[in-house]
Structure formats: C-alpha cells, structure tokens
Amino acid sequence: MTDTDRSRRTTEADEICAKAYAGAGGPETGAALIAVGGYGRRELAPYSDWDVVLVHEADVDLGETASAIWYPLWDQGAKIDHAVRSVPEMLATAEGDIRVALGLLDLRHLAGDANLTLQLRTTMLAHWRKHAVAQLPALRELTHKRHELLGELAHASVPDLKEMEGGLRDATVLNAVVATWMVDVPHADLERCRKALLDVRDIVQEISGRASDRIVPEMWDDLADRLELDDAGAAQRFVREIGRRITHLSNLSWRRVDGYLTRRAVASPRAPQLTPLAPGVALSANEVVLDKTARPAQDPMLLLRAAAHAAEHDVVLAPATAARLARDGVALAAPWPTEARQLFVRLLAAGEGLLDVWETLEETGALQRILPEWEKVRLLPHASVIHRFTVDRHSVETCIEASALIRSVGRADVLLVSALLHDIGKGSLVEHSVAGEPVARAIAERMGFDARGVDLVATLVRWHLLLVTTATTRDPEDPATVDVILEHIKDAETLSLLTALTEADAKATSPKAWTSWRARQVLDLADRAQRRLASGAGAAATDSFEPVAIPDEARRGGVSIVVDPLSDGSRVTVVAPDRVGLLADMAATFGLQRVAVRSARVWPQEPYGVTVWEVAEPALDPRVLRERFTAVSEGRLDPSTRLKPAASRGLAPAVVIRPEAGTHATVLEVRTDDRPGVVYLVTATLARLGITVRSAHVDTLGPQAVDVFYLQEASAGTLAEERAASAAGAVRAALAGE
Template identity: 40%
Template structure:
C-alpha cells in the first residue's frame, strides 16, 4: 500500500521509485484478477501483461514527480478486448489513494495519431517511460511517437512556440517576477521540456549541463514550496519565500529570488536561442537548390552571415581585446545577434581589455549602448556568456538583483540596460550623449552595495568611468550624475517648483552647471521609462520639465560640447605646396588616424573630401575645415571600418580625380551601399537648427544637424548644402555614441543672408540626406566633369 502522507517528504528519485513500484503492483494485480474473455477466433486469449504496458508520461515519465502532483499514465495495449476492465482495475486504486490522475488507454497506432495532431499530447509522449508490463510494447510506443514527432515537427513546433509565447504574455518572464510562476512563466520549468522537445525533433542540440542545473534548481524550489504549502502550488508567493530560502540553505528571500531569476534567465536565453535555430531549421527543410549564405563585412573581424554575426576568417580573438565590443556593436547596429559559437569562442579566447580602456574599446561600447532596443538582447548575450562581467566587474553585484518595489518591472541589471536603451532615444537632446548613455547604464549600480544607492553608487560609477578611459572632468560629471539622478524627480513632486528657494537649491546642488542639469533631466526620463508608467507619468514628466526650465533660467547659459579628439593640422609634405596641389598627410593618433587635406578652395570641396573618405571605408569621428585665401585646410579624425589605415597617396589621387570630374563620387557611393548594406540606425528624424546669432567671419549662417551616424553621412550632408548653393566655410563635426552632431558655417554664393524660404529648402535637403539620399552633383561642383 502506498503511504501518500510520507510521499511528499521523500527526495524526487525515491518518490518516483515508490510510485513506480506501487503502480507496477497495481498492473500485475489487475492483470491477474481480470479474467480474459473467450477468444472469438478460436486461439488462446492473451493473459497476464502480454501485449499490455503501463507507461508514465509527464513529470513521472521524467522521474521528477513533485509533491502533490498529478500522475499522467497511459495504458498501452495490442487490441485486448478486456482492456476497459484492466484499466478500471488500475485507475480506481489511484483515485482511492487520493492522487490526481490524468489517464488514457491507447494502442500504439492511436498514440501516434494523437501525437502527430495534438502538440500537448505529443510533447507529453516524448517523456514516455516504461513502468510495468510488456517492455517491448512500451519501447515500440516510444520509438513510434519519437518518429512521429520528428516527422510532424514542421507543423507542431510552431504551435508549441506560439503556446509558450502566449503563456509568456499572460504570466510574464520568470526572471523579473516578484512572485514567479515556476512552471508556466517564460524561463520556467516548461522551457526545460521545450528544449528537450526541440532536441528530439533534431532541430537543436541536446540541453547542456548548465540547462540541467538551472532546471534542477527550479524543481528543488517547487518541491520545497509544495511541501511548505501542502498543496500543488507553482507560484512562489511572497509569504513562502523566506521559509523556502531557509530550507534550501539560502540567506534570505532576496537571495532565493535572485537564484530563481538567474536560473530563469538562463533557460529563457537558451529557449530564445533554440527557437531561432528551430525557425531557421524549419525554413531550410523544404527541398530546393542549395544557396550559399552571403558573408557581409560589418566591422574589423566580424561579418554578417545569414541572420547572425560571426567572426571573419582572419579574426584573431586571442590577440584582439577590442573584438568583443566591436562585434557586439556591429551586431546591435545591424539589429542582429552574435552567433552562439562566436560567443563561446570570444568567451574562451578573448584577452582582458587593457585598463584604462583604449579609445576604440570605449567607442564601440558607446556605439553598442547607442543602438537602443537592439542593444538589449546583445547585452544579454554578453551577460550570459560572462563577457559583460569581465568588462564591468561591478556588474556581478547587481545581476538578477530583485527590486521589491511594485513600480519596478525588472531586476536591477535589466533595469539599467533598459534605461540605457531609453537614453539612446534622448541623445539628440544633450550635448554629451556619451555621458548620458554611460550615466543611464550606471545610475543604480549602487544597489549592489549596502546603503543609499545614490551615495554609494557615485564612487563606484567614478571607478568604472575612469577604467573606461574617460577624462577626469568626465569622470566627475558621471559621478555627479549617479549621485544626483533622483534629485529632479524628488524635488519636482515634493517641493514648490515656483519657489525661488527651491530653484536655487537645485542650482546650487548642481554647482550651477547647465551640462549636468541637461544630463540629469535625460537620465530621469530614461530611468522613469525603464521603471514603469506609474513611476514616470505624464504629470511627473511635466513637473520635472518645468523644474528644469526654471533652474536653467536661473543658471543661464548653455552647455557646450567638448571637442574630442582635438584636431590639429599635420605637417605638410615638403615641396608639394603649389597653389593647385592637393596634399594629404596621415598621422596615427590614439584612436585611429588623423587625415589633413590641403587643397585649392572651391564650392563643394568639403563634400568632396568627405566622399573620398567614405569611399575608402573611413568613418569620420570629428572634422574641421578652415580657409586661408585660396587654400583650404581640412582635418579629419577617422577610424578605418575594416582595419586598413588610410594611404595618403590613394586619398590624394581620389581627391584630384573627384575635383577633375573623373571620379563620380555619388555613383560610386551608391554602388558601395548596394554592396554593403548600411546601418539604418534609429528611426528618429534628424534635428536641424540654426544659430545665426553666433555667426562670425565670412559665414552667413550656422546650421546644426543631429542625426544617426552612418557611413557617408558627412558627405551626404555637405553635398546637400552644396546642392542648395551654400558653401561650407568652416565645420565642426563630432560623433558621440551613434549620433553625429555636425555644425556647418555656411555662406551663400551671393553673400546675402539666408532667408526663411531658403532655410526651409536646406532643412528638407539635409533631412533627406540624413535618411540616405545622395544629392545630384551641383554644377561646377566636385562631381561635375570639367
């Protein structure tokens, strides 16, 4: 007789053994006590368990029956007429014992038919395991249902995917729930079963040992939860978290919730990866001609292959500490993911990043963050492979750290990533988007330490910023951003913002620094958006904006962006400074190269130079141009997109050919775009503004363009200005994160001021250029044959 009261206290393996032994006896007793009917064909009737098998599916089939769980049983037979009586003789004792039972009676053929049409039944039969009776019949059932599952995978796996995504929308994601459903939430126990189902369909690899560990931990939590509650509970409610944590040897309920979150994130991450593999595998299954997957270069050392980013054939991960972030930034900018194999190679072979970070590493980290929503899954990839903690050791203190306030939708680490993604939409509203992105990512980093997270987090953020290689002034700014990131929301909702004392208090706290005020406003918006609509309502947003406006008026002035890097003309090559000559010098700098052009001044020259650089796959980070009489000097800070440094002679020849009209830049750049798909960037429109009150010298207007950076953007913008009859007399070009902030000092050919009608035309042309349009060459310009 089964001792049902002692059953929940047993370990899982012994609980399964006890249930199986009892069920084995039930089938033997049923077979012995049920008289076989007279054979109508004259042959001897089947007796005992010949042609009869009791098979466990579900949790018992997986040998993981939970306390107070259901028994899922299938009685398989080969057409025995007395099967109904046999089944009753097995099922009734189960019910009499007070156990819940999900049962069915089928032949092998009936089971196969059900498995091929019902995704839930098919998923359950994959766990079919022999308990008692005819072992050969049970083996035949398993073999047939497994073959049926593989044959029906193209139809059943999408159904299973939709079921899991539907449950995720209803229940949520296990990693971010304060009272998680251990079974049905996305990343819960169901995901472990889905991973095995995908492997059974031969569409994915067998689950790894780490999957088994995460899955086993969730089973332990559920078992202890059910022992505590004495019922079939799967939701880890708040009042049960502390006793469950104690039973499992964890410090407290937060430690338990963090471990649950880590396990759930791992299962969800691998499930997402598996679904991508499954969908790709199902797309390849129809017969057809083999098509070679195109490999498209994205950045030095990484290429796009299909819908993934993989290492280039000549990549050397062990000798390239910047490859991790270069590949991650390229993936996010292309709205793709790194391939799992690439991730593992990088995790094994990538060397530590030098400290402070080289400028290129910091630059790619900013480009990754500036990719917005596309950066979130890429950062999760880096986190799951342990690469993010290598870059930011402080991150380990906030990984999957729960936030008990009901306003918060995410754990601390995911909240920080979401805040950075939200900040990426605000980079055009600040003068230092790089500081905004890093400040948003680190604003709550102090929650990993005891004490007021704003106070303890400020020095932590300062150490991180210094390690990243920011200048001391920028480190101080980021430290202040983290220290005061709650200042504006707190004051706006708790004080009278029309009181001059309130305004003065905020201004004094910020040291009357307009740049810090600007950054704190953007971080507050990003923080609120990453928390919840309750935390950042339209009313609260309005109050904060009103407070910022009052403080800005009190402080006065405006924040001026730093110019980085500092550009200075290189030394000219000796003996080549003739009036009509084009000279080029290239100087290695900390983060790429600096290219200095000296050429005869003419309309469209700056656009020509920018086009030549784009054609040679050189990304412009900063630029300035000045004229002196009939000569112009233009200095560009560039970084090769694919690691090939610029060659002065090649650049000089290209500029001369473009000026002579033998190199059609527009056509060549359009062909380049056809060969290499461009980064589309974010869909936000460019921001164009005029600053004519600051005009000095020969310029008749200053136009500022803020737009998502992309290859050839500077050429398009300056070509658009030239097409509208404006000449660039001086320029200041900056690229911070994924945004370009370009200031052009322009003059009309006639020397007259730029009126409102011409401004409207210029703005339309610049907006089109920022979206990728290449203006036709202007008459007499650099693209015009002479």
C-alpha cells in the first residue's frame, strides 16, 4: 500500500461524489460539496468512510438536493459520513466542537462552487489561527484524556494505529498545531512517520477485510510479509518505533505550546472602526480591508499596497479582501512600476508581520498573481532534517531574519528579494542553487530591478551556500579558502549582501545552523575576503603561524594543556614534543570525555607540536584532560574499544580527496554520522599510515558530521595521488567498522 493507492481510491471517490452532485442538480454557485478529515487529506484507506459536507451560503435554499446526492452514493455502496450546513453553521459548529474544527482544516473541494470552498478554507484556517490561543489548551486536554484512556501505541499488546498515543490522530493534531504557526514541529520526520503508519493501516484493513485500525496478534506475520520485513518481531519493532517517535514529537510540541502560551501577551481588542491607511486601503477590526474608494480593476498596486500595510501593522489581511483582489484586480505590467517593487520590498521587510499576510496571499490565490513561480516550492519539504520548515515557509522566515539586517547592506531591496528566492530552485533534478539562478533572474527582471540589481539577485541565489559551505568545510587559515570565495564573488557590495543572506538563511533554518561558533567562522571568512578585495591583492599570501611560548611542561618532555573559556565553549591549547599521532591522542581524549570538537589546528614549532582546539564544552578541567591524554598516549587506555564505529544508519561514510581545495596540503573531506570519536578514528588511521594532519576543520549539519583534514607527509609535502587515495580508503574502512 502506498500514497498511490490512497490517491487512486480518493480519485475514484471524488469522481463518484462529483457525479452525484451533478446528477442531483447541485448549484454551481452558492453551494459546494466538500471532503473533510482523512478524505479531505486524500488518505482514504480501503474501508474508510467518506466524510463529506454539503455547505451553502445562508441565503441559498437547497431543497431536496442533499437527499438527491446521498442516495446515489449509498447505491454505489459508499459509506458516507455526511452533513448539510450553511457557512455560518460551519463556523458555529467549529467553535463548539474542536474536533470539527480540526477536520475542517483539511477540507477539500469536490463539486459545486469552488470559490465558496476556497473562501471557507481560508476562513477556517484564519479562524483556527485567530482562536488558537484559546483552543490549543482545550485540544491538549482532549488529547491527554485520549492518551490516558487508550494508552500508547508503542507499548500496547493490541496497538490502535489511529487513536492511541503516537498514532495517526496525534499526527493530525500536530499538523493542526503547525497550522497555528505558533510552534515548530519537525515536518520531515513527522510526515515520514505518518505516511508509514498510513501504509500499515492500509495493510491491516486489507488483512482484516474491514475498517479496522487495530493490529491483533495474529496479524503480525502477514504484516511482516507485506512490509517485506524478516518476521513478526521485525514488524512489531517497525510499527512501535514509529509510534514512539510520534509520541516524542507530540510531547516536544506540546511543551513548546506551553512555553508559547506562557510568554504570550494578549492585547486589548480594538474598536471596529475604519481607519484609512493608504489609497483604497483601511484598517477595520484589526484587519486590512478595502475602503469605498478602492478600484481593483483600475489600480494594479492595490493588492501589494494592502498586503504591505497589513504586514507592517502586523495585522490580518482580510481573506475576503485578498480573494477579491485575486479575482477582480488588474494584473501588474512587466516590468513592474517602481511603486509596485517598493511595496513588495516593504512587505518582505515587515518582519514577523509578514507571516500571516503571506499565508493569506497563498490561501486566497492572490500570490499567484504576484509570484506564480512560488507554486513550485509551496509546501515542499526540505531534504535535510536540519530545516524546521518546508521550503516556502523557510524562505519567508529567511526574509524575516533578513529584515533585521538591512541596515548592514547598501541594497536592502536586493537582500530581501534574494532571501525570498534563494531556494526557488528546490525540487529540481539539478542542484537547487543552479536551477534557481535563471528563475530568480527572470523574476527580478519582471519586478523592474535595474541591470545591476538583476545581476545581484541572480548571483546571490546561485552562490547563497558558498560562504557557509566554505567556512565550515575548509581550513580558514589556508590562502586557498579565501580564493574559493573570490573566484565567484568579485566586489565588496556583493560580498556584503551574501554575508547578510548567509546569516539570515542559517538563522531561518534552525538554531543549530547559526551557533555563535558557526557565525564566527562565516563572518571571519567574509571579513578576510573583504580585506582582500579592499587591498586589491590578487595572489594569496603564504601560510603563517603565530608562534606560542613553549611552556615548561612541554620543555620537560610532558604535555601542556591550557583551557581558555569562550562565550559558547572553550579553546584548548595543547603543546607537547612533536610526533605523528599527537592529534589522534588528543582527539581520543575529547572523544572519551564526550566533548564535541568544532575545529582543530596543528602546527610545528620544532621540536614541539602545537594544537589548538575549539570545543563546545564551556567548563573543562585541564587536569582531567591531561590525565586522560597521558593514559592514552602511554597506552594505558585504549580508546579504540570505546570509540569504535557505531552501527550504520543506512548511509555509508563518504570520504573524498579535494585536490582543488588546498595549496600546500592534501585535503581529505569526511561526511559520516555525527557521533563522538569521529575525529579520533580519522586521525588515528592517518597516524598509523605515518601521515601528518596539519589542521582539521570539524562541523555538524543535522545528523551528519562534515569534517575536513589538511594532510601532509612527515616531510611536509603533499600526498602523492596514490598515497592520498590509499589514505581515503583506509579512513573510509575505519569509519565503516571494517
């Protein structure tokens, strides 16, 4: 069972419903047949009920239309859960029953007046967000009672895939929480688990021959066969692991809701009066609406004007207003007038006020008139789990972050539009920055940017990952590192914009994507590149190391370890008599202490070796480190038994040589599961081969470690091609546990 099967069942049901509506003479305007709940989500299981509602305007009399629709459906053998309600009744029912409100978040058009369905969907979503502060505590209480009554899917002897804690109902609730935009839920992980449970439920219903969500003991063998798992035990582990993961996500999300509600300050309601904001646009009851002077068919700037003012005032853009402008407004001519571009930039610069306004533009179809290319990334999930949001929401969040940085750049308009479009190439078969560049260029031209602005937007979209990738995977002291930046970024203005976009993009991704350490790496690299541009230097400088004073402990043949606190960790300086393996022993010391290594730099001060480490632990005792290091270096403590490779999570480690990345050393890049001991495994393997590690650059991106090692022979030369390939193979085998 797959999404394709559910989609096929849903499509067949849709056709039957549409035929029944047409056969009953259902009105083309003022009434619509809609699907809600699981049917609305296009997730019909083999024996699911069809949840449908015949909705109509309050002044539309349907007569016997409803019965004329239901009877043909029953004759077809469909199991329908049906209702007939006016739009005001829908709102009242949703207000009185939170379960109805949840079902209506997934409503979908089947037949009749599509505009009515769109209006209702927009209204229900806006209503849900508007009343979420009051409704979420009630939803949590309802969820808690269900959990107490039914137990947890991960531990039940007869799991209920839908109603138990960690089941499909919880996944639906979490999606409703996401729809409030109050808190974040790991979308990719949740969706993976939810779809896996839907697949399991489909199989369970096929096995049982009825609408069952429960897995009775005798089903596990059949379930294992259909899931292509080894046995019933494997099937149980598969299902229960999913339930446990959803339970974790649910608990995490509800804690975030609690925190949000605790911090939230409720403003006093405003009087429902019409306050003029701009030509044709006014504020009424905390919503931006059109006033009597508005002429949608004559004023192409009206939609952008309303949206910009709503965002700037951090109020609602009335869905009815946006829908009317989408339907009746006049299109902007290409290239856009200057006023239109300025209004669009004001919208993007509004900060937090952008969120709800952008969603309203999407839901009402108004955004299609402004930015039709957006549909390609709308609701598109990121491939990387480090992202908190889908591609579209992440792009909006990047604009919000960029709005706080516009004082640092000369072209705020370019920064904000680039922030919005930086991932516009996502979903393509080629690398998204490559695919996005021509799309962004065409959009910038349509928006009326000058030639320089168009080039800047296209360049920023193409190279928006350049700074962060280079800063976190290359030795910052290697002259070739700055050269990588300047190969593509040719002037100070572009570099300044790229620096701001990099920060905004990272902050919008997740807190882990813009730690103070990572910020320091990126900003330091950008600063060095700016200095190079300012000096006009063409050739890279040679490597240089600042010598350190050799401590007495090292002069006596021992090891000196000094810990200096940083704002977000520590800097550890280690000096000892130089030897191959010195870096590996210190890496083992950190690994055994479960200290996360961020970067390491090594250089010789004959006859001593100096290593400087930046680590995430803020409080380290140098005496403990020295004792552990001495035990490792003297062979009294074998780190290989404690830091052996962990079980693979399905992806083999990637180890490659980057010949273009270094000028005086051979660059080895390692990507593998993030875990303690990775640096040790790599450096210990290289030490056994007699290879010197000149520096190491360590980074973590989501669940993956991305580490770069600059290698030299003991004689300080780069590695020959065969020697480098052999080293890469040995490191790959060590990380894979071979």
